[in-house]
Amino acid sequence: MRLSDLIHACEVLAPESLAEEWDSVGLQTGSPGVVVSRVLLALDATAETLAEARAAGAQCLLTHHPLIFRPLRSLREDRPEGRLLAALVRDGIALYVAHTNLDLARPGTSDALADALGIEKTRALVPAERPVGERRFKLAVFVPTTDAEGVRAAMGDAGAGAIGNYSHCSFSAPGTGSFRPLAGAHPAIGTVGAQERVAEEKVEALVPARLLPRVVAAMLAAHPYEEVAYDIYPLAPPPSGAGLGRVGSLADPCSLAELVGRARERLSPANVAVMGDPARRIERVAVCGGSGGDLVDAAASAGADALLTGDVKHHQALRARDLGLAVVDASHYATERPVLDLLAARLREALPAEVEIQVSTVNTDPFRQP
Numbered sequence: 001m002r003l004s005d006l007i008h009a010c011e012v013l014a015p016e017s018l019a020e021e022w023d024s025v026g027l028q029t030g031s032p033g034v035v036v037s038r039v040l041l042a043l044d045a046t047a048e049t050l051a052e053a054r055a056a057g058a059q060c061l062l063t064h065h066p067l068i069f070r071p072l073r074s075l076r077e078d079r080p081e082g083r084l085l086a087a088l089v090r091d092g093i094a095l096y097v098a099h100t101n102l103d104l105a106r107p108g109t110s111d112a113l114a115d116a117l118g119i120e121k122t123r124a125l126v127p128a129e130r131p132v133g134e135r136r137f138k139l140a141v142f143v144p145t146t147d148a149e150g151v152r153a154a155m156g157d158a159g160a161g162a163i164g165n166y167s168h169c170s171f172s173a174p175g176t177g178s179f180r181p182l183a184g185a186h187p188a189i190g191t192v193g194a195q196e197r198v199a200e201e202k203v204e205a206l207v208p209a210r211l212l213p214r215v216v217a218a219m220l221a222a223h224p225y226e227e228v229a230y231d232i233y234p235l236a237p238p239p240s241g242a243g244l245g246r247v248g249s250l251a252d253p254c255s256l257a258e259l260v261g262r263a264r265e266r267l268s269p270a271n272v273a274v275m276g277d278p279a280r281r282i283e284r285v286a287v288c289g290g291s292g293g294d295l296v297d298a299a300a301s302a303g304a305d306a307l308l309t310g311d312v313k314h315h316q317a318l319r320a321r322d323l324g325l326a327v328v329d330a331s332h333y334a335t336e337r338p339v340l341d342l343l344a345a346r347l348r349e350a351l352p353a354e355v356e357i358q359v360s361t362v363n364t365d366p367f368r369q370p
C-alpha cells in the first residue's frame with residue numbers, strides 16, 4: 001500500500017474539506033508515494049509517540065492534533081516543534097493529521113465518546129455548515145423511446161447513477177416530445193417544416209461534479225438527435241449528520257454521580273470536574289470530545305441534562321449552571337481517546353489485511369493525578 005491509499009481511506013472517513021478553516025489537517029510530513037505497511041495512531045505527535053512509531057517500524061504516524069499548526073517560520077532543532085519535525089523527516093516517518101474533520105465527521109470523535117458512555121440515538125449538537133462530499137448534479141435528458149436504453153447505458157458506463165454499492169441507477173418516465181425542424185436542420189425523425197410528435201422518455205440520473213463533462217459527452221454521443229434537449233440541476237447535499245458534538249439519550253438513565261462513575265471507569269480520565277447536583281437524574285446527554293465548553297448553550301437548547309466534555313472554562317461552567325445544565329469535565333485527552341479505536345477499526349476494514357494499524361499505548365495526557 002502507498003501512503004496515498006491511506007490518505008484516500010482517511011479522506012472517505014473524515015474528508016479534509018470538513019475541517020474548520022483555521023485548522024491544519026492532512027499530510028504534514030512525508031510523501032504520498034512511499035510504501036506503507038504499518039501505521040501508528042495517536043492523539044499527539046510527541047517524542048514518546050515518535051519513539052513508539054520508530055520501535056514498531058511504522059512508516060506513518062497518524063495523529064488527531066496537528067504538529068504544524070501556526071505558520072512554521074523555522075525548523076530549529078533547539079526548539080521542541082522543530083526537533084520533532086526534523087526527527088520525523090530523518091526517520092522517514094510520515095505525519096498525517098485528522099483533526100476537526102474527524103471531530104465533525106460521522107462517525108467521528110464525539111460518536112466514539114457517546115458509544116463509550118452508552119448514549120444512543122445521537123444527532124449533531126451543532127450541524128456542520130459546510131456540505132460533506134462532492135457536489136452533485138441531476139442530469140435529465142429526453143430521448144426517443146427506441147433509443148432510451150442506449151442512452152441510459154452510455155450515461156451509466158460514464159459513471160452516472162452510482163449510489164452506494166449500485167451503478168447505472170436512473171429513473172425513466174414516458175411522455176411525448178414535440179418539435180418542428182426548421183430550414184437547415186437534419187432531423188433524425190420528422191421533416192423540415194412539419195410539427196413532429198415523438199414517443200420519448202425522460203431519463204434522469206445522478207452525476208458527481210467531476211464526471212459531469214464525461215457523462216454529458218457520452219449521453220450526447222449515444223443520442224440520435226442533432227439538438228438534444230437536456231437539463232442539469234445542481235443538487236443540495238443530503239443531510240450527513242456531521243457536525244460538532246453529539247446529543248442523545250442514555251441507554252440506561254442514571255444520576256449525575258453515576259454518570260461521572262461511568263466516565264471514570266470507561267474513559268480513565270486523569271481528573272474529573274463536576275458541576276451540578278450529584279443526585280440529579282440524567283437521561284439526555286450532550287458530549288463533545290476534546291474542548292466542548294463553548295457548546296454549553298447548544299447543549300442546553302437541545303434539552304440535555306448534562307454536557308460531558310473537556311477543557312471547560314470557569315465562565316462556561318457558570319453559564320451552564322444558570323441554564324440548568326450539569327457539566328462533567330472529563331479532560332481533553334480522555335474524551336478524545338476513544339476515537340483512536342474507532343478510527344483503527346474503520347481503517348482495518350478499508351485497507352488491505354497486510355497493513356498493520358496499531359493504536360498507541362502511550363498516554364499523551366500531560367496531566368496526571370498527583
Ligand SMILES: [Zn+2]
Binds near residue numbers: 289290291332336
Ligand atoms: Zn483535541
